[in-house]
Amino acid sequence: MEERIEQTDEPMTPDRIAGDLADLGVEPGDTLLVHSSLSSLGWVTGGPPAVVDALMGALTPEGTLVMPTHSPQYSDPSRWHNPPVPDDWEDVIRTERPPYRPDVTPTRGVGSIPECFRKYPDVRRSRHPVYSFAAWGANAEEVVAGHSYDHGMGEKSPLAAVYDRGGTVLMLGTDHDTNTSLHLAEHRADREQGVSNQTVPVLDDDGEQEFVAFEQLEYDADDFADAGQDFEDDRPEAVTRGAVGPADAKLLDQRAVVDYGADWFEANRS
Numbered sequence: 001m002e003e004r005i006e007q008t009d010e011p012m013t014p015d016r017i018a019g020d021l022a023d024l025g026v027e028p029g030d031t032l033l034v035h036s037s038l039s040s041l042g043w044v045t046g047g048p049p050a051v052v053d054a055l056m057g058a059l060t061p062e063g064t065l066v067m068p069t070h071s072p073q074y075s076d077p078s079r080w081h082n083p084p085v086p087d088d089w090e091d092v093i094r095t096e097r098p099p100y101r102p103d104v105t106p107t108r109g110v111g112s113i114p115e116c117f118r119k120y121p122d123v124r125r126s127r128h129p130v131y132s133f134a135a136w137g138a139n140a141e142e143v144v145a146g147h148s149y150d151h152g153m154g155e156k157s158p159l160a161a162v163y164d165r166g167g168t169v170l171m172l173g174t175d176h177d178t179n180t181s182l183h184l185a186e187h188r189a190d191r192e193q194g195v196s197n198q199t200v201p202v203l204d205d206d207g208e209q210e211f212v213a214f215e216q217l218e219y220d221a222d223d224f225a226d227a228g229q230d231f232e233d234d235r236p237e238a239v240t241r242g243a244v245g246p247a248d249a250k251l252l253d254q255r256a257v258v259d260y261g262a263d264w265f266e267a268n269r270s
Contacts, residue, residue: 011243012044017054021170024242025251028060031167033159033181033254036068036113039249040173048116051172056136064137066162067114068180069107074100074129099201099209100129126158128172130201131210133158139165149214150207153183159258160184167254173247176228181254183219185227185261191269194218227264228257235260 012014026032034055044050055065077085077093085093102125107115118125118134125134126144131152135143143165148156159181169181176182186193190255199213231252232239242249 009246012041012048012050014046014054014057017041017044017051017244018057020242020244020249021054021058024170024244025240025247026055026058026168026170027063028058029062029138030059031064031143031162032059032066033162033167034065034113034170034172035178035180036067036111036170037173037247038112041244042246048112051113052117052120059137062138063168064068064135064139064143064165065117065159065169066133066135066143067117068110069114069118069125069132069134070110070205071100071105071108073097073108073130074105074200076196079196080210094199095201097201099189099203102127102132105129127202128152128157129202130198130216131157149212150186151215151217153180153215153219154187163231163255163258169250169252169254169257171250171252172244173249176224176231177221179224179228179252179257181252181257182221182224182227182261183217186219186259186265187217188258188262189265190262191266192211204234223268225259227268230264231257231260 012055038044038048038051039192041051059065079103107118117123120136123134123136124140126132126147128147132180133144135158143158143161146156147158153159163184169179196216196218197213198216199211201209202212204210235256238253240251
């Protein structure tokens with residue numbers, strides 16, 4: 001906390017955050033996909049709710065706010081590396097973990113702002129047990145509805161719904177290594193890619209537990225930083241840079257990011 005106080009000239013309030021977002025180019029009525037780091041904002045009065053309130057205020061109810069609310073604790077435990085689990089634990093984890101529930105299951109690895117956002121009134125969270133997204137606003141239900149179990153960041157995902165609506169990506173104190181839109185680009189790249197299969201417990205329409213099996217592209221974010229930097233260099237008109245308090249911030253044209261990323265992966269991945 002002391003470090004956050006030192007990096008902030010004055011407390012970050014919802015009004016100050018909303019004003020900086022407006023100066024960056026966030027407008028009422030936008031469809032905005034947000035990747036965020038609370039710590040980058042310095043001392044935020046009230047913590048994550050202040051940021052969520054500011055984002056909602058900047059967009060107004062005519063806009064649509066979207067965030068990743070992933071839960072990788074429901075991924076295949078045989079692929080866990082940070083840390084790995086003993087081999088003889090894997091079947092127990094697969095069969096005994098409680099079902100994924102959009103209203104209950106916590107996020108992991110996406111930060112405190114999405115974890116706060118998913119609990120807000122009128123926020124809708126998609127059904128995918130690993131790669132869910134949450135949305136609020138005018139088109140929230142349309143963005144998260146019908147999220148396919150197969151290929152959770154592909155053509156039948158909230159990422160594609162944001163693309164179809166001409167959405168914008170806000171990188172709030174984060175960079176392209178967290179840019180989930182590049183996963184949609186992985187799906188659209190014309191190249192051979194590996195897939196895996198998973199089985200995860202969820203609740204059916206009657207509230208009963210069932211196990212769903214789905215196919216998943218083997219995502220690889222190791223080169224996202226390079227792809228993103230090349231995108232910014234080659235497509236400067238699709239990027240707006242600024243600051244929200246002490247945090248570096250960028251607004252990206254999501255369609256441009258996805259289209260560029262698909263071509264980049266074709267050219268640069270073996």
